Amino acid sequence: MVFMLIVTILATVTQIALISVFIGAGLYFLAEFVEEHNTITKKLIKWTINIIILCHLGLYFFDDVSFDLIAIGLLSHGVYYFWLSDFPYISFTSLSFVFSLVLLIFSHGLAFKFFVQRHSTFLEVLSYFTICIWMVPFMYVVSLSANDNILPTTNSEKKIVSGYFNNQNRSYKLKNIFNYIADMTTKNDHLKY
Incomplete structure (x- = not known):
C-alpha cells in the first residue's frame, strides 16, 4: 500500500x-x-461579448437569476464593449478601465452572494464565473501583448515615421545609414549570380 x-x-x-x-x-x-491577427481578435471579442449578453438575458428570463447580478453583468460587458473602440490599445489609467475593475470585483461579490443563497452546485458556480464573468477579461489580458508590438504610424499632431524624415531641423543619421546600405547593395549588383 x-x-x-x-x-x-x-x-x-x-x-x-x-x-x-x-x-x-x-x-x-x-x-x-x-x-x-488584431482585427480577427477584435471581432472574436465582440462576438463573445454579444453571446455573453445573450447568456445573461437567458439566465434572467429562464433561470430566475437575480436582476442585480444580471444588471452588473450587462453593465460590465457594456464597458468591455466600449474598450473595443481603441483595441488593442488599453490604457490602465483610463476611467473605463478603472470602472471595469470595480464592476468586475462587484460582480464577483454579487455572484458569490447569489450562489450561496441559492445553494448551487460547484459546476453551476464555475460555469457562471467562467462564461459570464471571466471570459472577456481573460481575452483582454491575453491581448495585452498585442499593444506592445504595433508600430507607431500616426500621431494626432503629425506622422511619426515620415515626420522624422521630413523634419528639416533634424540630422539625417538614420536616413544616411539606409542610403549607405542601399548604395552598397546596388553597387554590388554585378556580383549577384
Whole structure:
C-alpha cells in the first residue's frame, strides 16, 4: 500500500506539471495569434461579448437569476464593449478601465452572494464565473501583448515615421545609414549570380 501511495503522489505531481506546461503553451499560442491577427481578435471579442449578453438575458428570463447580478453583468460587458473602440490599445489609467475593475470585483461579490443563497452546485458556480464573468477579461489580458508590438504610424499632431524624415531641423543619421546600405547593395549588383 505504501508503494501505491508513492506512485499516486508521483503521478499527481507529474499531472500538475504537465497541465501547467500545457496551459503555458496554450497561452503563448493565444498571445502570438492575437499579436498577428488584431482585427480577427477584435471581432472574436465582440462576438463573445454579444453571446455573453445573450447568456445573461437567458439566465434572467429562464433561470430566475437575480436582476442585480444580471444588471452588473450587462453593465460590465457594456464597458468591455466600449474598450473595443481603441483595441488593442488599453490604457490602465483610463476611467473605463478603472470602472471595469470595480464592476468586475462587484460582480464577483454579487455572484458569490447569489450562489450561496441559492445553494448551487460547484459546476453551476464555475460555469457562471467562467462564461459570464471571466471570459472577456481573460481575452483582454491575453491581448495585452498585442499593444506592445504595433508600430507607431500616426500621431494626432503629425506622422511619426515620415515626420522624422521630413523634419528639416533634424540630422539625417538614420536616413544616411539606409542610403549607405542601399548604395552598397546596388553597387554590388554585378556580383549577384
